[in-house]
Amino acid sequence: MDFTVIANAVYVDHGIKRLSMRFVKKYAAPERARLSAELCDQITEELDKAGLITIPKQLPTSENEFVFIIEKKSPLGQAVSIASAFTNLDRLGASPLPELFAQFPDARKFLI
DSSP states (O other): OOOHHHHHHHHHTTTEEEEEHHHHHHHHOTTOSSOOHHHHHHHHHHHHHTTEEEESSSOOSOTTOEEEEEETTSHHHHHHHHHHHHHHHHHTTOOSSTTHHHHOHHHHHHHO
16 A cells, blocks of 8 residues: 555645545555455554544545545644544543533544
């Protein structure tokens, strides 16, 4: 998997880029006919190793869907990391801000 083009696109756009899953697949696994859940998990792990975060956290298997790729070190990437930590605490029943997801109902599904 070569994520150089994706990483450079994110860095050029100041730490965030909206990409189609078709584009991601083109560079992650061009030999594959279609995306599978396992491949999407592997792509997420490899992007994480490259210092990138995906939104939604669970990549879609449809090539027609779009995702955001964010640089972890950027201010937005740090905010997403904090939000993900809150989401994990909420899932465990230990949310420090219990009403947070009542105000932002879509946030939970994109950060898990």
